[in-house]
Structures are given as structure tokens and as C-alpha cells.
Amino acid sequence: MEFFEPNAFTYLMVSVIMFALGTVGVMIRRNAIVVFMCIELMLNAVNLALVTFSNMYDDDAGMLFVFFVMCVAAAEAVVGLAIIISLFRNKLDVDINQMNIFKW
Amino acid sequence: MNYSFAEWAGILCILLPLAGAALIGLTGLFNEAFRRKEKLIGAIATAAVAIPFLSLLVTFLQYEGGIKATLFSWMTSGTLEVNFTYHLDELSLLMGMIVTGVGALIHIYSIGYMHGDKGFYKFFAYLNLFIFSMNNLILGDNMVVMFLGWEGVGVCSYLLIGFWYEDMAKSVAAQKAFVANRIGDFAMLIAMFLIFTHVGNLNFDSVTAGDYSSNTSYWIALLIFIAATGKSAQIPLFVWLPDAMAGPTPVSALIHAATMVTSGIYLIARMAPIFEMAPGVLMIIGVVAALTAIVAALIAIAQNDIKKVLAYSTVSQLGFMFMALSAGAYTAAIFHVMTHAFFKACLFLGSGSVIHGMEHMHTVEDPQDIRTMGGLRKYMPSTAKTFWISTLAIAGIPLFAGFFSKDEILSSVFFKGSEEAIYYLVWGIGAFTALLTAFYMTRLSYLTFEGKERFPDTKTPHESPSLMTIPLWILAALAVVGGFVGLPYVINHGEAHLLNHWLKEATIETGIFGTEATPGMEWFLIALSSVIAILGVLFARNFYRKHALQGDTLIANRLGGFYEAMKGKFYFDELYQVILIKPFEWLSERFVRRFDEGVIDGAVNGSASIMTLAGDWMRKLQTGIISHYSLLVSLGVVLMLAYLIFG
Helix, strand or coil: CCCCCCCHHHHHHHHHHHHHHHHHHHHHCCEHHHHHHHHHHHHHHHHHHHHHHHHHHCCCHHHHHHHHHHHHHHHHHHHHHHHHHHHHHHHCCCEHHHCCCCCC | CCCCHHHHHHHHHHHHHHHHHHHHHHHHHHCHHHHCCHHHHHHHHHHHHHHHHHHHHHHHHCCCCCEEEEEEEEEEECCEEEEEEEEECHHHHHHHHHHHHHHHHHHHHHHHHCCCCCCHHHHHHHHHHHHHHHHHHHHECEHHHHHHHHHHHHHHHHHHHCCCCCCHHHHHHHHHHHHHHHHHHHHHHHHHHHHHHHHCCCEHHHHHHCCCCHHHHHHHHHHHHHHHHHHCCCCCCCCHHHHHHHCCHHHHHHHHHHCHHHHHHHHHHHCHHHHHCCHHHHHHHHHHHHHHHHHHHHHHHCCCEHHHHHHHHHHHHHHHHHHHHHCCCHHHHHHHHHHHHHHHHHHHHHHHHHHHHHHHHCCCCCCCEHHHCCCHHHCCHHHHHHHHHHHHHHHCCCCCHHHHHHHHHHHHHHHHCCCCCHHHHHHHHHHHHHHHHHHHHHHHHHHHHCCCCCCCCCCCCCCCCHHHHHHHHHHHHHHHHHHHHHCCCCHHHHCCCHHHHHHCCCCCCCCHHHCCCCHHHHHHHHHHHHHHHHHHHHHHHHHHHHHCCHHHHHHHHHHCHHHHHHHCHHHHHHHHHHHHHHHHHHHHHHHHHHHHHHHHHHHHHHHHHHHHHHHHHHHHHCCCCHHHHHHHHHHHHHHHHHHHHHC
């Protein structure tokens, strides 16, 4: 694989693309589970960036942050899925635009 | 904490009545069955007052010098340090014994008097709370604790005047008392602020030792006197006391005759050094006191309600006490506080016994109207005898308690006249008031207990239970012998005046001792007051024996319009209505209400409607569509990043 030597720049580009995809997904998708997955995507994009920078600057702090983010993401997945399930039980639907009963 | 016995006595005076009030009040509030246990409630309440009295008595007998007991610190701020400290010195010990002693007797009496009342437990809770407040007032070592008691007795007085609050007139009387007292309390607060700016703390020791300019001491003394006119019912704030008779009779005896109304006298005696620096204020006190004494005595002559007569006589006697203060005869004032507590409590309790008896016949319309009484001595022998004894005491018949104290007051005022001529005028008014006192008190007793029976003879009144007559006899006995602790100065150069020996450390006595009083003059004054008292009593007795109720008509015919004015209480209430209340209402209606409704309500309502309008517009942003929120969040993040990078 001579023609493609991955370097820090390419890793970061991948991270940026993943983050942008995640952001757009959160903004335009209506299915709560997809929105949720897009959030995970954004978190992992950040993780990738952190690991890359950690490698670039030879600083372990970045990796440590990644562990934190993963922990939080795991906790968030538990709570978030539980919320989605209980919403589904109420509305038989996971369309986020239906969840607007607190609106004025 | 190791307190000595005397310190424990002071602490018990505070804590026991408070505990009694809390116990009776709270248990009664939550436990219906407890409310009917009258004997138990009465016993607890009486013990909560009697035990402090006994401990004070023991302290008095073993007295070795003033002590102070600190419970705990109340507040500390800068130089201001206020502790719950109570002091037992000669003055506060004597006052405390009067309050708890007379208080305990009245508690016992009330068990009989309030029997069957549905607010029985409440009554005793309030009474104990009153004793707690009064002990704070007397024993407090700094003005703040004193003020706590000062306000507390006002609240208790309000609660007890309006005890039968279903009756509108009684509720109104309670409010009137509270408002009149508050006016005085306001002056008291200003005086305290003034003292604090000059001394830096409010402990009585520092306050009385303070170095004031003559101007400052003048204002402090004047403000404290104004406060005293509220609590101790002097012109111009005395109007609440006669109305306060709406409360149950034991309350009138305890609060509105024997104890609370004397707190103004106590306070001035306590702060005597400041008053000595302000002779101008002392003269004002003298004139106001003399006017109060004579005005109240004149009104009392023309009243037919047994309690109203006693109420005005209390105002008049308080006038005598203030006369003594104005002459610098602090011992005489406290002496009269003491003797007055004995005989006036006895009179009020006696009137309660009479009302009790009249009420139980159910045949007279107004059980307090002396026109429907007469001849009661046959039916209520104990009440009649004790009432007559106290009448002779208040009239100043020689060897009864009132004679010694009243004579001492008049003599002090007379000899003060050699320094300031105006005191001769005060003395003259005082002597004439003494004559009126003898007259109207004899009128009251005679019309109540002697002569023909004027109530319907279908039923007869009966004597009150012994629970009520025993306190009457004790108080009557004190009204006889109570004066011998203060034999006149002319006897053995004041060595025989035990009370003065006791008090001269605590009060600075400048009355009779400081002047060149000749024994001849003193004997003459003693003889004069005896003659005045005896004449007044004999004249009234013969007059009303001959004419009975027609006597009043005869006086009315002789005096004409002046008698009408006396009957109408010199129109003080009407005067206040015209010069204070009406203009106040007019001003409120015309200006304050406009301002309140227009400007203040306008501002409040206006800001509220601005908020509503803004909210109506702003809430459109909340679409409820999550994509919009996430878009806005993303935009926000982008903007913040842009600011961080390019800003």
C-alpha cells in the first residue's frame, strides 16, 4: 500500500467527516434510535480525534479522555435507550417530532 | 453550667412560665380531652408562677447583693453584644416578687372564675406567657431583652383583651390597646437607637452610666417617657386602658392594674440617672401625670360600670406614680406600685366576684352595672369585706397600705416644690385627686354592696367559691399591712422606711432626702392627707346613704355640662376620632389611595403585562421540533468557535 500512507491529517479528516455526518443526522433524522446512533457517531469522531492528537503530541492525556468519553457514552446509551423504550410504550412510535407535548 | 441558687431563681422565673405556656397551649391545641381537665391545667399554670415566686422569696431572704445569670448569647454584631442575661438586684427582685406573687394568686382565682369557659386552657397558656414576658421585662439585663418582654406583654395583653373575640367590640378593644401600645413602643425603639449611638451597647449598667450631653439625655428621657405613656396609660395614650376591661376580669386585675401597666414606672426608675440629667423632662412628666390623675379621677366619678370605674382609678393611680417619678422619689413610686398591686388586684378580683354572682342570676341585663346592684354585702360577705378594705386602702385612710405610699408621693412632690415652683401645682392637683379618689371609690363600694337591693328579687346572687375568695383575703391582708414597710421619713429620720433601705442602691433617691424638709411640715402633710382621705370617704358614704342613686343626679344638676363631659370621658375618643382618624382616612382616600392604585399598582401591573407580551412573542421560538433545537445548538457552537478562533 505504497500509494496511501495514512498520517495524522487523514485520521483527522475521517474524524471531521464522521462528526459532520453525526451532526447532520441528529438534525435531520426523525427516528429517535437513528438520532441516538448519530450521537454515538459524534462521540466516536471526537474519540478518534483525541487519540490522533494524543499520538501526535505524545501525550497520554488524550487517551485518558477517550476512556472517559467511552464510559460516559456507555452510561448515556443505557439511560437513553431506557428513555426511548418508555417513550415507545406510551406512543407506540419513536418519531421525535411526536414528542412535543411540553410545547406551549 | 453551675448556677448558684439565686441565678437559678432568675432562670426559673423565665423558663417555668414559658414551659407552662407551651405545655398547656400545645397540649390543649392537639388534645381535646386535655382541655376539659381544668384542675390539672390550673395546677400546672399556678405552679409555673408560684415556684418562681417562692424561689425569688428565698433569694430575697438570703440576699447578699445583685447577681447576673447568663443563659446564652442572643446576637453579636460589631460592638453590639446582646445576651440573654437576667439580673436580680434590689429593684428587679422586688418587682419580680410582686409580679409572680400577685400573679400566682390571680392564677388560683382564675381557676374558679374561668370555670366552664371553652377557652380555659388557652386562657392559662396566655397568662403564663404573660408572666414569662413580664419577667423578661423586669429581669432583662439589657434593653433588648427588656424590649422583648415589653413587646411580649403587649401581645399577651392583646390576646387576653380579645379573649372572647367572637364579640366584635372586644376584638376592637384589643386592637385599640395594641395600636396605642405600638405608638409608645416606637418611641422606645428610637430611644434605644439613640442610646446605642452614644454608648455602643445596651446593657443597663452602661446605659445608666453613659455620658450624654444635656440635649441627648433630654431626648432619650422624653422618648422613654412617651413609651411609658403608652404602656402605663398616661395622657395622651391612656385611652386604651378603659377599653381593655373587655377582657376577663382576672386579666384586668393582673395585667391592666397590678403588673403590666406599671412597667413604664419600673423602666423610668431603672433608668433614673438619665432622667436626673433631664430636669425638663421630669417637669413634663409631673404635669402630664397630674393631669392624667385628675382627668381619670373625674371621669371615674361619673361611670356606672364597676370595671370602668376601677379602670379609670388605675389610670389615676398610675398618674400618682408618675408624679413620684417626676419628683425624683423613685422609691415612693415603686412603693406605690407595690401597694397598688395589692389593693387594685383585690378590687378587680372583687369586682370579678361580683360580676360572677350577678351573671349567675341571669336576671340583670348588664352584670357590671352598679345601678342594678346594691345590698350585695348580705349575699357576698367575703367579697364585700375585702372590697371595702381595699377601698379604704386606695382612698388613703391612715394605716392602710395606700395611705403610706400616697402620702410619701405627695410629700415628695411638695418638697420638690422648693426647687421648682411648678411642683406645688402638681402637689395641689395630686391632693385634690386624692380627695376625688376617696369619693369615687366609696361611691363605688357603697352603691355595690350597701343600701337597697336594686336587682330583681326573683333570685339572689351567691358568694363565689373559696378558690376565688381566698386570694381576695390574702390580697386584702396585704392591702392592710403592706404599707408598714414604708413608714414616713419623719419617723426616726427614714430609718423606719424599710423599702428605702432596700432600694436605695438600685434607684438613686433624690426625693425627700435631698431637701430641707422640716418635721413639722412633714407631720402637717401627713395630717392633711389623712384628713382628705377621711373626709372624702365619710362624705361619699353619707351622701350615697342619703340619696343612693339620686346622688349622681344631684351631682349632675350641680355641675351641669361639666358632669356630662365627665360622663362622656372628656370626649378623648371623639377628639382622637376628629383630629387623627378622620384626617388620616381623608388623606388615605384622597391621596394615598390614588397614588397606590395609580402609581404603585400601575408599576406592578405594568411590568407584569410587559412580561406577558414579551412571553407571547418569545415562546414562538419553542417549536417543539427537536431538529430546530439541535440546529440552534450547532449554530451556537459554531459561533462560539468562530469567536474563539477569530475573535
